[in-house]
Amino acid sequence: MSKKSTFGARPEQLNRLLSAIGLDKPNADKQSDHTASLEMSAGRLGGQIGRYKLLRVLGEGGMGIVCLAEQERPIRRQVALKVIKPGMDSKRVIARFEAERQALALLDHPNIAHVHDAGTTEAGRPYFVMEYVKGLPITEHCDRQKLTIEDRLKLFLQVCHAIHHAHQKGIIHRDIKPSNILVSTVDDQVIPKIIDFGVAKAVTQPLTEQTLFTEDSQLLGTPEYMSPEQADMASEDIDTRSDIYSLGVLLYVMLTGVLPFDSDTLRTGGIEHIRQIIRETDPKTPSTRLTKLGEEAKKLAEKRRTEVGALSKCLHRELEWIPLKAIRKERTERYRSAAELADDIENYLKGAPLIAGPPGSIYRLKKFVRRNRALVTGIAAVLVVIIAGAVISTVFAIRAERQANISQAVADFLRNDLIASAGPGKVKGRDTTIRSFLDIASENLNGKFKNEPLVEASIHDTLGWTYRMLGELKAAEPHLERALQLRQEHLGAAHLDTLDSVARLAWLRCDQGRNAEAAELLEKSLLTCRRVLRDEHINTLGLVNVLGCVYKDLGRYDEAEQLYLKYIPISRRVLGEKAELTGFMVGNLGQTYERQGRYEEAKHQYLETLSQRDGVRDDEDVWTLLYKSFLARVYRKQKRYKEAEKFYLEILPIQQRVFTEEHPYTLWSIEGLAHVYLEQGRYDDAEKSFSKALDGMLRMRGMDHRETLGCMNGLAVLYTKQKRYDEAESLFTEALEGRGRRLGKDHPETMESKNDLAVLYIEQDQYDKAESLLLEATNGRIQKLGQQHPHTKESIKNLIELYEAWNKPEQAAPWRAKLSVVDDGE
Amino acid sequence: MFCRPDVLFGAFRMKVYDQTSMGGEAEMFLTTHWSLIEDVQSEHNKDKALIGLLLDRYWKPVYCYLRRKGYDNEQAKDLTQGFFHEVVLNRNLVQRADKSKGHFRTFILHALDQYILNEKRRQATQKRNPKGRLVSFDIISPPALPEAVSRLSPEDSYNYAWTAAMLDKILSEVETRCLEDDMEIHWRIFQDRIVQPILTDTEPPSFADTCEKCGIEDQKKASNMITTVKRRLQKALRDYLRIIATSEDEIYEEFSEIMQFFKKSAQDV
Secondary structure, eight states: OOOOOSBTBOHHHHHHHHHHHOOOOOHHHHHHHHHHHHHHHHSSTTOEETTEEEEEEEEEOSSEEEEEEEEOSSSOEEEEEEEEOTTSOHHHHHHHHHHHHHHHHTOOOTTBOOEEEEEEOTTSOEEEEEEOOOOEEHHHHHHHTTOOHHHHHHHHHHHHHHHHHHHHTTOOOSOOOGGGEEEEEETTEEEEEEOOTTHHHHHOOOOOHHHHBOTTOOBOSOGGGOOHHHHHSOGGGOOHHHHHHHHHHHHHHHHHSSOSSOHHHHHTSOHHHHHHHHHHOOOOOHHHHHHTTTHHHHHHHHTTTSOHHHHHHHIIIIITHHHHHHTOSSGGGSOSSHHHHHHHHHHHHHTOOOTTSOSSHHHHHHHHHHHTTTTOOHHHHHHHHHHHHHHHHSSSOOOHHHHHHHHHHHHHIIIIIIIHHHOGGGOOGGGSOHHHHHHHHHHHHTTTTTTOHHHHHHHHHHHHHHHHHTTOHHHHHHHHHHHHHHHHHHHOTTSHHHHHHHHHHHHHHHHTTOHHHHHHHHHHHHHHHHHHTOTTSHHHHHHHHHHHHHHHHHTOHHHHHHHHHHHHHHHHHHTOTTOHHHHHHHHHHHHHHHHTTOHHHHHHHHHHHHHHHBTTBOTTOHHHHHHHHHHHHHHHHTTOHHHHHHHHHHHHHHHHHHSOTTSHHHHHHHHHHHHHHHHTTOHHHHHHHHHHHHHHHHHHTOTTSHHHHHHHHHHHHHHHHTTOHHHHHHHHHHHHHHHHHHHOTTOHHHHHHHHHHHHHHHHTTOHHHHHHHHHHHHHHHHHHHOTTSHHHHHHHHHHHHHHHHTTOHHHHHHHHHHHHHHHHTO | OOOOHHHHSTTOOOOOOOOOSSSHHHHHHHHHHHTTOOSOOSHHHHHHHHHHHHHHHHHHHHHHHHHHTTOOHHHHHHHHHHHHHIIIIIOHHHHTOOGGGOSHHHHHHHHHHHHHHHHHHTTTTSOOOGGGOSSOOOOSSOOOOOHHHHTSOHHHHHHHHHHHHHHHHHHHHHHHHHHHTTOHHHHHHHIIIIIHHHHHTOOOOOHHHHHHHHTOSOHHHHHHHHHHHHHHHHHHHHHHHHTTOSSHHHHHHHHHHHHHHHHHHHHHO
């Protein structure tokens, strides 16, 4: 690079160089044009625009000039009047505003500034009249008041709720930034208010060279807060997730004091440069940005009443995941709603696992440990919890003393070998997970207990079950298989421990969706048990219980019912009414009835098993909670919504406390509650619950799991009711395909998806599409569930409705006849 | 002499609309420079830092002016140093500054005239005792007054040196930023197509040649890259002028004035 100085050049050369650089008229000129023109419209300040009397200029921005004005009719009040700068097509601006005006009128939220009116000045410039908000931009307020991180998050929560409110009314803001969120203090209450709703959309133009720069090269708009899709496309294809992005940037700034992308970096490039950065460059994490700021970081930390080290740590541990998830380039990877973003903030504040957290159960497990510090200390203690947890999860009544000796060896091995091999120097950060400990143990296990096969079996068993609990099914499999093999070899097929292994492996097979194999495994074992131990033996009873469950899940309801009806009386007699196993079988029989639509009988079973537990177990008992959730579910199916909701709301907080947020039992309850809301038409609440449940299931079970697919189906039904047809169809298709593959084409749940998808098509008048699906579903349900089943009746009704809507009464007639036969038969 | 472009430009943003109670706009000229100075602990150091800063920025025009006024190298150097000390420490010049004289650039010139008069009265041709100085001022090599300048009037040479110093500063600053931001090619193209041809009085290479040399396939892209650098230079220019302007309007006025000056000079030469 030439470092030739200009000192020495001829004046004329300097002149040319200056001309080449050029300097256009500054903004100030434009602004004084602006003001001048405003004054022209209004006479001087004190004049009128429409029915508003201008009092003084409040400020100027990229969009236009804002004045304080007074309205006299119909009511006297002060308003903020924004006159849009010249160069915009007024008609178009106003037309776009008008299109949203009705929706805007529905915006009624304490944190949203009302937009009252719009019009054009005499000079033809569009103007908007808004609620006058006297306050500071939110970031400035936070800094001035030196709000802590926690206080900033609480303030941000209010903003999220307001944005969500607007989104639910179908309004996207499109220009969320600190200067559009003003914080004022009224009677000691701090109230953030979002301004400019509806205005940004009306005024927004696509991001091109013309709109981006004014003539003097000053950048318009706020690219710092612009989502990739806003930067990229014409602004027609913007959805609520654009606002989520902007909220993410705002949160980033509120937490750290700096933007994800430096203003200088963004603003001194051309349009392509800006687009490229926003679209492609990954922002540095807040903690990283902070550490690179040097001295400035100190001041930023002070404004948050903390120190750089503490702030960085706090961000790095997990808080920064939240803004980072919100500002993902792919909108599908962001939070799905402002409510979800708010939920995660609340999760953080109460120490619950974050939605934005890493995938896999290990993070959740660690959260559980962290939240229950009284119970656990240190890694060894974590392992003890896992082992203890593994014990609780089996469906056999485990006799404590039997486990004692082996447990000790297992615990010793895990503690000594695991922690010793990990070593203090090797434990680094949050990447050292329980999983990695298990992996180390797995490796260490090889050849270690050659002469103690039962100890080895026990360790395999524990490792396998722990992996399974963490959702690591592939890792679990060889361990459980090996445990079973060793025990069969050394203890025999009928030994309790062997059967324990059989049951665990069967559970794993169910997890893997290989239910039929699970049934086979158990049937074989049962044969041996009945032959060697007899029906009355606890081992036999335990196996029966598991097998019944598997039958039920396979849709083989008759076989399940037969099994339970035979063995429950035996269990009652041999083990007692209040025995755990008796309770399990009764509960499982209840579920079998429930699946068949025999709700009253199901309810009876659940109530019975609960009554046996009363006084024996406390409220936090796992199974008590579970049965209560079953009861809630059956109430819902009986349309007894009040009772259903009452039970769910009673058990959910306990479940969240005792298990984690994402434990399957908790998720079932959340999903159950979602259905209750759905059927009552409380769609917002339903959506919140479905989303929560589905997210958890996706994380814990993956896409292809029966429960996840079921939840997806439920959410799709909700979308149908909300007329979100595209989203509904997409989810239904996925659920149907997954269920068909996992459970089989004839499975009742697959039929359910067919039925529901058909209903969606009916809503959209796509009758031919609906017909084939509905016929399959109906016939399938008749075959599998019988004509009396509520679901079968539902399908028949849908068919009738389809043909009537399609104007084919002759096709409806036979189905109507069938239905009346069915109804008469009741 | 120190020269720290990162101190002088970069994240500096300042409202220049403040009126200070003392000295009005003239005092404000100096006040605006405070923000450019970092890590100043005490009043004493503050003054020292300010003197240093003003010297660094404005010594050339003052020195050229003095040389064209007839002072030799040593005398001009001495007076330059003494002048900035006077401006900062004694504030007399500042307080007596005539507001109607307008921009900082011209204000300095008029303050300088005042100072020279005072010094003449105090027999300023005698060498001053360097111990009285807070900041020593060593020109490593005295700037040879370029031929074109040597024919200019003192005031014109002051303006010339002022502008050249400004251009050097902003070109250096933008070059540094371009390199930091991985925009070396941008800067190269701008140099090749704009700066070098002007300074060397040569024809700029064709776009095609430039593109080939820099490894760019698309001429449109090269053109955009030049525009990008231009925008950065405009911003740097604004930032530079903003320090000494009392309003945004003045930035443009100052610039226009400088452009007028050069047109006039070009005609003379």
